[in-house]
Amino acid sequence: MQKYKKNSDYSYALGTELTLQLLTDHPDRVRSVYIHSRQLDNEICRRIEALAQRHRIEVIRSDRIFNILSDKENCWILAIFDKYQADIDPVANHVVLVNPANTGNLGTIIRTSIGFGIRDIAIISPGVDIFDPRTIRASMGAFFQLRFQYFDSFADYLAKADSRPVFPFMLDGARQLDEISIPDHFSLVFGNEARGLDPIYQTYGQSVLIRHYPVIDSLNLCNAVSIALYEFTKGKIK
């Protein structure tokens, strides 16, 4: 085993919480679970071992594989799992990320999106690798609840999604977020962290601006997505 690479057919769930979530949501995808000698024999560890046993997943006690981790990571349990396909549901509401570049941002967006009940994220390529262990870790396990799909172009995405209003979030959005009427069915579209959306996205739907003072260039991408998700799901979460 070695450091994660984008073209690997497996990825890693790093840490007890992630490993537990993976074993709960996708036990059929897990190749093996590794436990470091420094891991305490605590309740969560025993739950992981019990789940692995139930699904006949090998549990390996070895410290060596943990060398794949960066120094910063405080992680004594990990799972290796096969990458899987979990295509977006064409009739669900979607978050669409155009060329997202940051693994941590993507993970945080996944967590918030799942929290607000949006289970489907479309990514317009090129975009960061959603199976990167850093993305999965930043999602804090929400990744395993997510449906996701990469598309070569926004047109390809539109061909997959059913008919719905599309809301590209742009610094020169035609209407302010707090002034639009919110439909039940929607796609929320966000650009790259540094560049935002290309002007062509003005033509793809009702462009939306989250107004802020010009003393900052733009909102952080995660924060913009969070604010949009909050406004679009307000009053609908029970």
Added chain:
Amino acid sequence: MQKYKKNSDYSYALGTELTLQLLTDHPDRVRSVYIHSRQLDNEICRRIEALAQRHRIEVIRSDRIFNILSDKENCWILAIFDKYQADIDPVANHVVLVNPANTGNLGTIIRTSIGFGIRDIAIISPGVDIFDPRTIRASMGAFFQLRFQYFDSFADYLAKADSRPVFPFMLDGARQLDEISIPDHFSLVFGNEARGLDPIYQTYGQSVLIRHYPVIDSLNLCNAVSIALYEFTKGKIK
């Protein structure tokens, strides 16, 4: 010069944009500007040199100081500046962070807060060092517009602030964010990234919940602050 330490009486603005912002907002605080040999002689570099000259700040062409940076940082201009005091305005609206632990989060919160017109952040100790270069960098220069102050306790903070409604954001908040009536004058209070606010904060004002599905434990702190700032300043930003 050496790596930044919390007890240093100076800090670093790392990168061209930050250095330019610092020279614009607080030229009197700048000790010196360093330019690496790899820095191109471009427009922003010439603006920095002109500003430094106008304020009689020494510009040093040397690569050595850049060794203080981590490998990851792509930075060819930096400025060293004296830490300064910029106490919060008692009559302004405030964001209050109780025991914030993450430098990057704090920087992003500063950026979003400034973007939504809240220029004052109170920190209840212990909390991360606001002068950490990572905080300043994550704020993307918004730091230099900020007033900030550390307090030993929430009671000390309340003694400084004028009378206003206080809104502690809590997972068991008594009312949902989209159901409260928003006053013009307020303090928004948020807990530590991992632990949130202690239950005692229920007694400090109108506790607020940002509702999400229980499939995630909580929203990311930055995202929660962003959503709250958006809702509290909605329609007021011109």
